[in-house]
Amino acid sequence: MAKQPASPSADAPGKTPSMRADARRNRARVLAAAQEAFAAEGLSVPLDEIARRAGVGAGTVYRHFPTKEALFEAVIAERMAKLVDDAQTRAGGEDPGAAFFEFFAETVERAMLNKDLCEALEAGGGPKLKEPPAGTHQAFTDGLGELLARAQGAGAVRDDVDVVDVRALLVGCVSMERQVRDVRPHGHMVALACDSLRPRRAE
Amino acid sequence: MAKQPASPSADAPGKTPSMRADARRNRARVLAAAQEAFAAEGLSVPLDEIARRAGVGAGTVYRHFPTKEALFEAVIAERMAKLVDDAQTRAGGEDPGAAFFEFFAETVERAMLNKDLCEALEAGGGPKLKEPPAGTHQAFTDGLGELLARAQGAGAVRDDVDVVDVRALLVGCVSMERQVRDVRPHGHMVALACDSLRPRRAE
DNA sequence: GACCATACGGAACGCGCGCCCCGTTTTGCA
DNA sequence: TGCAAAACGGGGCGCGCGTTCCGTATGGTC
Numbered sequence: 001m002a003k004q005p006a007s008p009s010a011d012a013p014g015k016t017p018s019m020r021a022d023a024r025r026n027r028a029r030v031l032a033a034a035q036e037a038f039a040a041e042g043l044s045v046p047l048d049e050i051a052r053r054a055g056v057g058a059g060t061v062y063r064h065f066p067t068k069e070a071l072f073e074a075v076i077a078e079r080m081a082k083l084v085d086d087a088q089t090r091a092g093g094e095d096p097g098a099a100f101f102e103f104f105a106e107t108v109e110r111a112m113l114n115k116d117l118c119e120a121l122e123a124g125g126g127p128k129l130k131e132p133p134a135g136t137h138q139a140f141t142d143g144l145g146e147l148l149a150r151a152q153g154a155g156a157v158r159d160d161v162d163v164v165d166v167r168a169l170l171v172g173c174v175s176m177e178r179q180v181r182d183v184r185p186h187g188h189m190v191a192l193a194c195d196s197l198r199p200r201r202a203e
Numbered sequence: 204m205a206k207q208p209a210s211p212s213a214d215a216p217g218k219t220p221s222m223r224a225d226a227r228r229n230r231a232r233v234l235a236a237a238q239e240a241f242a243a244e245g246l247s248v249p250l251d252e253i254a255r256r257a258g259v260g261a262g263t264v265y266r267h268f269p270t271k272e273a274l275f276e277a278v279i280a281e282r283m284a285k286l287v288d289d290a291q292t293r294a295g296g297e298d299p300g301a302a303f304f305e306f307f308a309e310t311v312e313r314a315m316l317n318k319d320l321c322e323a324l325e326a327g328g329g330p331k332l333k334e335p336p337a338g339t340h341q342a343f344t345d346g347l348g349e350l351l352a353r354a355q356g357a358g359a360v361r362d363d364v365d366v367v368d369v370r371a372l373l374v375g376c377v378s379m380e381r382q383v384r385d386v387r388p389h390g391h392m393v394a395l396a397c398d399s400l401r402p403r404r405a406e
Numbered sequence: 407g408a409c410c411a412t413a414c415g416g417a418a419c420g421c422g423c424g425c426c427c428c429g430t431t432t433t434g435c436a
Numbered sequence: 437t438g439c440a441a442a443a444c445g446g447g448g449c450g451c452g453c454g455t456t457c458c459g460t461a462t463g464g465t466c
């Protein structure tokens with residue numbers, strides 16, 4: 001329990017201070033390799049493949065992350081954090097409608113580029129389906145909710161939808177875009193689906 | 204090559220005529236068990252599990268279907284055929300708009316009930332991703348296209364979408380509904396997403 | 407420069423699962 | 437009823453992959 005530097009809180013702060021130099025370097029390499037590999041293939045990449053790309057042995061990976069899933073979660077946590085940052089930045093913008101729709105599209109696009117993000121978003125929705133990055137999803141949902149509320153306040157999004165709907169629509173858009181991957185321009189389905197969020201002209 | 208009664212054309216016609224009685228019975232049992240098991244768990248159910256449910260040995264399954272995937276395809280083919288039937292029936296109806304939207308919703312609902320259908324629909328979209336039920340998907344797309352064309356002719360669906368868009372939206376809806384599975388009533392997301400297919404009031 | 411804790415690497419283990427093999431049973435025809 | 441062909445069943449093989457183990461190399465300290 002006191003072995004792995006992964007579970008304690010001294011993980012996010014940055015570089016895990018008290019650690020031998022090569023260990024810190026290898027940890028970074030593993031993380032980088034995992035990011036790349038998970039992005040391309042999702043959770044299904046063999047762990048040995050990640051080790052190879054990182055130029056280390058499988059044992060080394062396990063010394064830094066207790067399990068393959070833990071490594072996956074670390075990658076996801078980082079990606080999610082970036083999304084949340086993005087959301088908060090945009091929330092300060094001038095045009096709430098544009099902020100919301102741009103963030104929505106941006107998120108879908110990142111999910112298209114990173115298979116791991118797809119899988120995390122899809123899994124995060126399920127009720128009791130594994131939710132690895134515990135608080136991470138909550139933070140994302142909060143950020144999305146904030147943008148949504150502002151957009152609704154500005155009349156850019158209809159009032160009878162909530163974060164749950166939008167989150168589901170987002171996951172749906174990822175599916176759609178993947179379906180038409182190279183037969184339609186990027187964002188085509190997002191644009192189509194987002195129409196359903198805009199207020200109807202006449203009631 | 205002359206061993207399996209699966210690859211030749213004498214497969215779809217119904218009950219594979221020249222076959223020992225027990226063989227025919229077992230084949231039916233396997234198919235039924237597979238339908239149930241694939242519906243619940245998708246392609247990931249162990250083949251042994253299907254054999255157990257059917258009350259036969261694994262060898263028996265392989266005598267009737269050369270591969271696990273072949274069995275999967277057989278199940279999918281049957282489900283797809285039902286969908287196509289459904290589409291053709293509705294195409295004869297009076298209200299093209301209702302026919303289209305009802306078929307759309309019905310398809311999503313069936314996909315929610317059968318994980319295999321989800322997987323088949325999702326896989327069928329990709330360009331070079333395996334497309335097991337070769338012509339089956341085409342037939343489905345054709346049926347959907349027929350309903351779409353009629354609905355557009357009646358002004359119930361906007362003219363600037365085509366079958367590819369609709370098919371993608373359909374797959375997206377399956378994702379969305381799964382996301383909100385037990386936190387929203389059935390069809391909630393479908394209703395939302397379908398709004399984007401309706402013509403805008405004013406231009 | 408020497409020493410020991412720390413970290414490394416990759417061989418090895420266990421497990422799940424698709425698929426095959428072959429001794430045994432069943433079927434249907436003569 | 438007898439017999440050959442057809443079908444059965446489930447044990448077993450091979451493989452991929454997550455995880456562990458341990459002999460070896462390396463880094464930081466005295």
